[in-house]
Amino acid sequence: MQPLVIAVLLFLLIRPAAQWLEERPLMQGKYAHPLMPYGVLVAMLFLVLWMASQLLYANLTAFTDEVPMLTQQLNDKVTWLEGISIMGYSFDISGLTELFSVETIDQYIASFVGSLASFTVNVATVFIFLLFIILEAETLPRRVKAAYPSDAERIEDITSNAGEGINTYVVTRATVAFGQAVIAGIMLWYLDVPGWFMWASITFMMDFIPYVGALISLIPPILLGLIILSPTWAIILIVVLVTNQQVWGALVEPQLAGQRLDMSPIVLLLLVAFWGWAWGIMGMVLGVPLAVIMKIALESDPRTRPIAMMLSRDPKVAEEE
CATH class of the missing domain: 1.20.1440 (de novo design (two linked rop proteins))
Incomplete structure (x- = not known):
């Protein structure tokens, strides 16, 4: 249900831009088609998402390589804080080293990568729904007017x-x-x-x-x-x-x-x-x-x-x- 709702919202979002593109001279040539503006916008959206995903994956890979160093720096900070005493009271934050250990962070990253994979599948499903909605958009107003003439407007x-x-x-x-x-x-x-x-x-x-x-x-x-x-x-x-x-x-x-x-x-x-x-x-x-x-x-x-x-x-x- 979520991909369908997202596809409907995306269609409503790109519809004004598609109508604006449709009035441009480039979209009114000999080989122009009513669906061309939607195709251009969907292609641009897909390109932006693909480029962002590539940059995000590269950055995530670089971050993964630095996890051992970050864990060591965390251990050093915890040791330093535990050595501080204020009015006879000291800090006991040894649990942080377990919460942010290499294994735990790797689990977080694996979960995040899994979420990205699920997101990619959902994006593909959304684009499929969006394609069918765009194909139906040209004839839907006429069908609504024929079925509900008094409420069509x-x-x-x-x-x-x-x-x-x-x-x-x-x-x-x-x-x-x-x-x-x-x-x-x-x-x-x-x-x-x-x-x-x-x-x-x-x-x-x-x-x-x-x-x-x-x-x-x-x-x-x-x-x-x-x-x-x-x-x-x-x-x-x-x-x-x-x-x-x-x-x-x-x-x-x-x-x-x-x-x-x-x-x-x-x-x-x-x-x-x-x-x-x-x-x-x-x-x-x-x-x-x-x-x-x-x-x-x-x-x-x-x-x-x-x-x-x-x-x-x-x-x-x-x-x-």
Whole structure:
């Protein structure tokens, strides 16, 4: 079910861009076809994902080679901390060496690689569903109009508005995630933190989980910084990463996503929690786009419009005469 939902959301996302491409002179030549714009966009999306996966795999391989050295540095830091005594009290953090041993980290990496393999299979399934949706898109409006002549216009409005809402959300969210990932990646690269591109990529992907994703993505690079950097540079790294997340998450993102989507923050949080419970991490990513579609569908019917107003962040109140 998840791949089908993702494929539908992807179609709604690329539809405005495909319509824009369709009007370009290059797409209106002798051999032009209505499906060409979709083919170009899907090919570009596939190319971007393939290039990112190659860079991520190379960075992950390099990080794996440095695991023994990182483990030794962790042991040295633990020994140093256990030797410190404050008012007669000493630190006992020997459990960290077991938690971050070579074997444990190898298990984490193997689990991550397995997740990437599963993700690759899901991506292939999504592209297959997307292909069939694109092929059906040309004839679907005519069939809807023939089957539901009285509701065809309303259904078309729902589809169009849903696509616009999802496009707004994804573009703004991707902008915030990309900006945050770039700054984090530059800082990690400058400090020579192992796996810097991998952590930047995880920062980008986790930011699509509202409210908690970006915070969770800070944990691995901060832990690495505490292990391999001096105390001064470790503190600088923590300050930069946390400030970067707070600026994008607390200042930029609410202005771009919350107000433009006109969704109550508490409603978004509850919906993300529900879809996370139902579908796991992917459900948390899909929670907001599904909320956008639900709100637009509720707004289209006078009987359910009050529910849509309750979901809004700033609903319009009719002026009393």
